[in-house]
Amino acid sequence: DQQVKQNSPSLSVQEGRISILNCDYTNSMFDYFLWYKKYPAEGPTFLISISSIKDKNEDGRFTVFLNKSAKHLSLHIVPSQPGDSAVYFCAASPTSGTYKYIFGTGTRLKVLA
Amino acid sequence: EAQVTQNPRYLITVTGKKLTVTCSQNMNHEYMSWYRQDPGLGLRQIYYSMNVEVTDKGDVPEGYKVSRKEKRNFPLILESPSPNQTSLYFCASRPAGTPLNNEQFFGPGTRLTVL
Numbered sequence A: 001d002q003q004v005k006q007n008s009p010s011l012s013v014q015e016g017r018i019s020i021l022n023c024d025y026t027n028s029m030f031d032y033f034l035w036y037k038k039y040p041a042e043g044p045t046f047l048i049s050i051s052s053i054k055d056k057n058e059d060g061r062f063t064v065f066l067n068k069s070a071k072h073l074s075l076h077i078v079p080s081q082p083g084d085s086a087v088y089f090c091a092a093s094p095t096s097g098t099y100k101y102i103f104g105t106g107t108r109l110k111v112l113a
Numbered sequence B: 001e002a003q004v005t006q007n008p009r010y011l012i013t014v015t016g017k018k019l020t021v022t023c024s025q026n027m028n029h030e031y032m033s034w035y036r037q038d039p040g041l042g043l044r045q046i047y048y049s050m051n052v053e054v055t056d057k058g059d060v061p062e063g064y065k066v067s068r069k070e071k072r073n074f075p076l077i078l079e080s081p082s083p084n085q086t087s088l089y090f091c092a093s094r095p096a097g098t099p100l101n102n103e104q105f106f107g108p109g110t111r112l113t114v115l
Helices: none
Strands: A010-014 A019-025 A030-038 A045-051 A056-059 A062-067 A072-077 A086-094 A107-112 B004-007 B010-013 B019-025 B031-038 B042-051 B054-057 B076-078 B087-094 B110-114
Touching: A010 A019, A019 A030, A019 A086, A019 A107, A030 A062, A045 A056, A045 A062, A045 A072, A072 A086, A086 B042, B004 B087, B010 B019, B019 B031, B019 B087, B019 B110
Parallel strands: A010 A107, B010 B110
Antiparallel strands: A019 A072, A030 A045, A030 A086, A056 A062, A062 A072, A086 A107, B004 B019, B019 B076, B031 B042, B031 B087, B042 B054, B087 B110
């Protein structure tokens, strides 16, 4: 049972436009949500996080939105740059086990120059 | 340089031949974890450790063992590897506390093939 889902395996966006990556979850006990970026032949790197008590967190070009009632979060990248082309994973961590991470299946973003 | 290192980076082995993948971090992090990445399944947590001598199962622990005798090292042991353990493995570490303010750092990955 996939508790964290990324339903879009891939996404292509023009350079300079907005990229929106989506993630849905089923477990209402998740307290922390994170986004990671992964380039080929490298380990994932942390991008941005949000706590369940907030609905938005912003860091430069990256903004994460959390809709708890819909159990949905999204990552907005504005403006998108070719260097943003990577696989993006969302992840969630529950209150009862802050050392447990449940990852989604990933979305491959391609930013076209 | 702050980093998580894994060895080997690539390994091809045969069914049943015991192997160990090492993981080491130089950031004095309390928490360490192992993940596997498979196509269509994303990253799945195998085992994690909250500190020395404290480990717990993740979502897919079957067929794996871990130990945490020192803070910096967290080896992953496959006692009798099988072809379904062919995967890309990542080790990670972070400081204690919530995930929110404590970034998890990943190693470069180990690609394991079991024939």
